Amino acid sequence: MQTLGKGDGGEIAFESREGEGSRFWFRLPLIEASGERAEKVDFIPMELQFCHVLLVEDNPINQQVAKGLMESLGLRVTLANNGSEALLLLTNQHEPFDLVLMDMQMPVLDGVETTRRWRACEQGRRLPIVAMTANVMPEDHQRCFDSGMEGVITKPFTRASLLQDLSKYLANRHARTADDSAPALGDRTMHLASVPDASVRPVPLLNTSVLKELQASLSLNAIERLYLQFFQRLPARFSELNRAIEAQNFATVQHEAHALKGAAAALGCQALSMLAAHCESLAKRRYDTKLPEAILALIASGEPSQAAVISRLDISLPISRPLL
Structure with missing residues (x-):
């Protein structure tokens, strides 16, 4: 020996x-771990390692967060900024994708129409397409299923929830064909919830679980760049919302609030995300008497949210001009 x-x-x-x-x-x-400690140990199934995921998302912050989380799980990620780019990649990519994560609302071509067009021309193995959305209403999720998607992941998501969801679609990725029927409605996970009326109850500034996930998945420099990009863009978003409500342009209010809702949720800015969701809901229903107050509440949460992030993560966020 x-x-x-x-x-x-x-x-x-x-x-x-x-x-x-x-x-x-x-x-x-080996040291025996307690049950509590054992639950925190990451275990990534071998069948997920090096799987190729097409991430279809138009928001740069959401792109970077989702890409970082997936790469930390051992996945390879290719980005598409909208549905039109995604269809080109799906058609011309020499190495096939194992799964598509599809945002719902995008310019040029949205996720629902993109999925319909791909399913209409798809041949061979049926490609799993999973929606990513901050919309929580059942009818929004049903639109995803009706277009041919297999499931829905609600933003914001953690590495653990992402791993659990993706494992369902990637574990047997080579076994399905385009002729396979989509899962029965009873097999689909529906996230049923209602949009919270954030104007009538306190909302935590931060979702600390999301912040911990970012720290576990991204470098400190990458995290600083994400928050800097987000908070530097925030005053312009607030100004656009103010101009839109003054002009009674509900479509613009809905669009801006939706974009802010998703980006804020991806970065754990819970108050900003929920208040933006409230503005989006009011704009969708054209509640013009309630919108100005809701937008003021959203704007007022900007500086406290920034201060909370700086305090929690101990990062530097130089902002060139004050928040409105």
């Missing part, structure tokens, strides 16, 4: 006999 290494209670060695072969072995000291 020959010992190759020894230390800290562990040992690695081998035995070899001519004409018979060799036997390698090692011994490691």
Whole structure:
């Protein structure tokens, strides 16, 4: 027997006999973990390693967050900024994708229409397409299923929830064909909830779980760049919302509030996200008497949210001009 290494209670060695072969072995000291500690250990199934995911998302912040989370799980990620780009990649990509994560609302071509067009021309293996959306209403999720998507992931998501969802579609990725029927409605996970009326109850400034996920998945420099990009863009978004409500342009209010809702949720700015969702809901229903107050509440949460992020993450966020 020959010992190759020894230390800290562990040992690695081998035995070899001519004409018979060799036997390698090692011994490691293991510490029994409590149930609470064991639940926090990441386990990434081998079948997910190096799977190729097409991420279709128009918001740069959401792109970077989702891409960072997936790459931390061992996935390879290709980006498309809208449905039109996604269809080109799906048609021309020499190496096939294993799964598509599809945002619902995008310029040029949205996620629902993109999925319909792909399903109409798809051949061979049926490609799993999963929606990513901050919309929580059942009818929004049903639109995804009706277009041919397999499931819905509600933003914001964590590495753990993302791993759980993606595992369902990637574990047997080579076994399905385009002729396979979509899962029955009873097999689909529907996230049923209502848009909270954030104007009538307190909302936490931060979702600390999301912040922890970002810290676990991205470098400090990457995190600083994300928040800097977000908070530097925030005053312009607020100004656009003010101009839109003054002009009674409900479509613009809905669009801006939706974009802000998604980006804020991806970065754990819970108050901003929920208040933006409230503005989006009011604009969709054309509640012009309630919108000005809701937008003021949204704007007022900007500076406290920024201060909370700086305090929690201990990062520097120089802002060139004050929030409105």
